[in-house]
Amino acid sequence: MLSVEARTEIVDAALEVGAGQTLALAGPSGAGKTTLLRIIAGLTRPADGRVVVGEDVWLDGATGTFVTPEERRCGYVFQEHALFGHLNAWRNVAYPLRSLPRRARRARALALLDRFGLAARADAPVRELSGGERQRVALARALAREPRVLLLDEPLSALDPRTRAVAARELAALLAAVPEVPVVLVTHDIEDAAAMSDRVAVMDGGRVVQVGTAAELAARPATAFVADFTGAVVLAGVARAAGHGLVVVALDGGGEVQAVGDAAPGPVAVSVRPWEITLEPADAATPGSARNRVVGPVASVVDLGGRVRVAIASPQPLVAEVTSAAVAELGLAPGVQVAASWKATATRVTAR
């Protein structure tokens, strides 16, 4: 069990991660994610904060307790891996094993590398390792000291998009094989967060704005920022109550949409998932049962393989996800006028 509280100029956040659990810290750059990792590791010392692992207090601003980073046993995988260039792969992994006799050091380093499928690369200098290999060496090195907490800063950022999804699955499996250790990983990508963690804490401006599973965050975003971050379309408007359990929102730039709920009147953000939006010709005679309808020209059509993202240049831009068949049938191309519609029940309203 790891619990962290910190209040500095950059962050004001509190988190708890159970043994064997993985928490993803997600959010835009500058949100304070890395700062929080550095506070856990002891590389940054906030005047006001508390870091407790199990029974051990690593930091307590109130009593002046501060355990130095070298005494914390905190495995840290840095963003660019921070491997030591003057050492080869196994010597990097053996770096923290100073207390072992020389021969045992090499044996333990090789065992760790073998666990990550890198036994054959043990004698390779760092410069000859691929991005994925470096990451695994960094992870093996971080685990060599049998850490009480494992921290990973953007573990996939150095990889190219094609190998990323595979690497995320591999890493999730590796993390699951590290029992009893709380894991905190930083990412700015919600899909990576969903793939590798049990829960996601979304950070913005130094604060944790929502904690939950990725599915919970997508289904019930607490703020417009979370909705936007989880991939929803977010529109700004002003809400007024309409009775019958409905809220009507006058969108900035024109148009009205309805949502189920009881949001307070005033400025709000309306969010809808792109795949909840259906498209039809702008001059369709009979609109369906969907309450919300926005008309505008198609701005772009991007094929993601099976699903297609269609951006619409309405007063506030929208993105819909539809099938390739629908694109062909409707003749969707940039400039074509379309109507985007979605149900009131698929619309979320959050205060802004």
Added chain:
Amino acid sequence: MIRSRLWFGPLLVAALTTALVFLTVPVLAIFLETTPAQIVRKLGEEQARDALWLSAQTTGAAMLLIVGLGTPAAYLLATRRFRGRAVVITLIELPLVLPPAVAGIALLAAVGPSGLLGRYVEDAGLQVALTTAGVVVALTFVAAPFYLRQAQAAFAAVDGTQVDAARTLGSSEAAAFARVVVPASLPGLAAGGALALGRALGEFGATLMFAGSLQGVTQTVPLAIYDDFATDFDAALALSAVLVVVSAALLLSVKFVRGADAVR
């Protein structure tokens, strides 16, 4: 455009050729004007052997002082930001631009018998002016800035997260310095060391003014060459040839370390 192309290329080649001839012919002349037999004969003289041995001793002692104190000092300058840091760096670099004669006068004014700190040095039972210790002081004073500058640049180029990583892997700050920072900056430190060593080996003016030229006590190789120059030009040539070989070996060793680094 076409006209400029016609004269610009040849101009560059001509400039390089002139520079090359100007810089190499004098060095070549040393070897063409002396013979191996003369060098061997010169090395058989007690005065030359004394000078070589004294140069090796004093340069070695100065390098120990420079590397021992300069390495941690350069690390502090490279990694900490404090008030007056720019002033400290400028003061440390000042001896680089001091004429050697001024450096000698400055040392006499500071620690000479009647200098600023001379009394305290004497009270401590030390005598620096006109002694071997004085030679070491002079060499250290003129050569240290070369090492400090290079070491500071080499340390500044080490990624700070390397130190962070070492800390999370159980190293104290001092252990991270010894096990990560120094190995990572070794090529830069070696280059700085070689520059300082070359400067110390060739030191003349400050040593002559501060320590004098007493055979076996303060007469290093450059001073011995100057001594010979007045009486026996061939002897001066032979001793010069020895110094050129040593300096060239130094330069090549630095290139070798740098080359190994480039592969890395």
